[in-house]
Amino acid sequence: MIKYIGSKRLLVDQIVDLCQTVAPNGGSVIDLFSGTSRVGHALKTAGFGVHANDHNAYAHNIAMCYIQADAPKVIKQATAIIDDLNNIARSKCEDGFITKTYCIDSRFFHPDNGRRIDAMRTHIETLSLSPELRAVVLTSLIEAADRVDSTTGVQMAYLKAWAPRAHKHIELRVPNILPHPFDQNCTANQLEATDAASILSAEIAYLDPPYNQHSYLGNYHIWETLVRWDHPEVYGIACKRIDCRERKSPYNSKVKIADAFDKLIDSIDTDTLIVSFSDEGYLGRDQIEHALAKRGPVVVLDREHPRYVGCKIGIHNQQGKKVGKVGKLRNTEYFFIAGAGAQRVAQAQKELAAA
Template identity: 50%
Template sequence: MIKYIGSKRALIPWIVKTVSRIDQVTPLRRVVDLFSGSARVGHALKAQGFYVIANDHNAYAHVLAQALIGADARAYPRSKIQPVLERLAALKPKAGWFTQTYCVKARYFQPRNGARIEAIREAIEEYQADPTLRAILLTSLLLAADKVDSTTGVQMAYLKRWAPRAWNELQLAYPPLLPGPGEAHLSDALEAAGALEGDLFYLDPPYNSHSYLGNYHVWETLVRFDSPTTYGVAQKRSDVRERKSPFNSKKEARFALERLLARIKAPHLVLSFSDEGFFRPEEIEALLGGWGFVVRLCRTHRRYVGARIGIYNPQGVKVGRVSHTQNREFLFVASQKRAVASALAEEEPTAKLAPGR
């Protein structure tokens, strides 16, 4: 999976255990991952046998979900995909606008890798007739590019000196596809919330002012391949300034979450949040209270590497200081069934059970 701020990589066992425990009390068939991002959570839930419906409003996230959640590995086995990947990997490098923008003006990739990325990306358009295959190939390219980038995990900036991994050769590999069906949707969460149906909704909304589009604008451009106008040292897409989410605004986030919760029609909900977010745990519990019984679960988690090493200006000089290296991650489980909340509260020593309304 790609490096991702707010990634639930270390929390996956906890999240899967929580959803599986709900499933033991009351069987779940369809799980909706409304802010799918890197698709890591949806992929883990699909691996557990759940039918996963993933949604995100960014193009790169939609592509990842198409491959890692929507694609059936039985229909797209390694034997079918590997020859295509080998053909793409053998293409002659092509240093065009992508290489100029993201390897010369900015330094996200070594130019030799950037030229290979550009040639491969251009060739992938030949596979538009099969959207799932196209998504699998794009996912392979995203995963390969992520392994040779020169960042701390976000694309707000790049390292002054090349990261050791940036010197490695780009290598396409068969993505970790899973057998079985799934769905991937490209939609705003507020619109999708009322349209998608599931037995459980997993919510991992943006919880502060940092935009995922701004943090991963290079992936958005690599998927769209639209040669956008850019700005700043980081060469961000110009539409980063326009495509704003209310969840990234302290002023708008509460109303957005209220509207979201009001549109979801499901008996169970799991909401992931951090103590770095706009809301205090008690505020989230109050917002979820209308759902029924609410359980608050908590874990301590290391912050992403960029936050741990500090902030540097374009000249490579450290500015400011690291405020903290850990944060608390919460899972809020809201269920119409008291038995679900009670079962979780009994198993988690850190759990807090709030009564239903």
């Protein structure tokens, strides 16, 4: 899966454990801010029905691949198309939008890979694919491009000198897609979180909203363009899509986040809510507990977590010169469990402590 700020890669097992504690007989979970879909993927593996949601097109595409697609229905065709794409990338490829914008005007990919991405993406557009199959193929392309990019993991900037991986030949792999669990439905939605919450229902809602000013669209604008394939007007050194200026999330605003979170809690139709949040976020622990208290008892778990790699590298200016200090290397990730499942989690924690 792609490099992603705030990804719950290291916390996925704990989230699955929590859901199994809350719903020992299984059921379904709404993942309202699905990002890479790794949480939904792990829950689907564990037999939960999953309803993923994210307002960005690239994240919705990834959720179509890992959550909505039912592996037996698409795997054979996906494998054949991915083989064809790898063959296309081995032939002589021409400059296109990606090469010009992200390899020449900026330097996110080596031009040899830029041309291959252009050729593969142009070919995908000529195929008449079902939405799920198209999503699997596009996710494969995004993940392959991510493995040969020249960034520290965000697309706000690129490295001054090519990252060693940027010289590797891009190679697509078949994503690890899953069958739908028995008797459970799995869907991918692309809505504002509050709108998704008001139309989806399940046993559990999992919320992992952004917690500071960094916009996901701005940080992953190239994936958005690869999915939309709309050749947007771009601006600035990172050649960001022009719509990054207008498409904003209230969770990236210190002023708007509390109200947005409160409204979201009111819109959710599940007995239990599980919220991930960082101690470095715009909302404090007390504020979150207070907002959740209207849904019943609240239990809070915390865990120390390594921070994003950028903080180890320090802060660099656009010439690549170090101008800042290495930041804190660890932060605390909270889990807030509210509603019917909170008591079960509290009991399980007690038993764990006593064992």
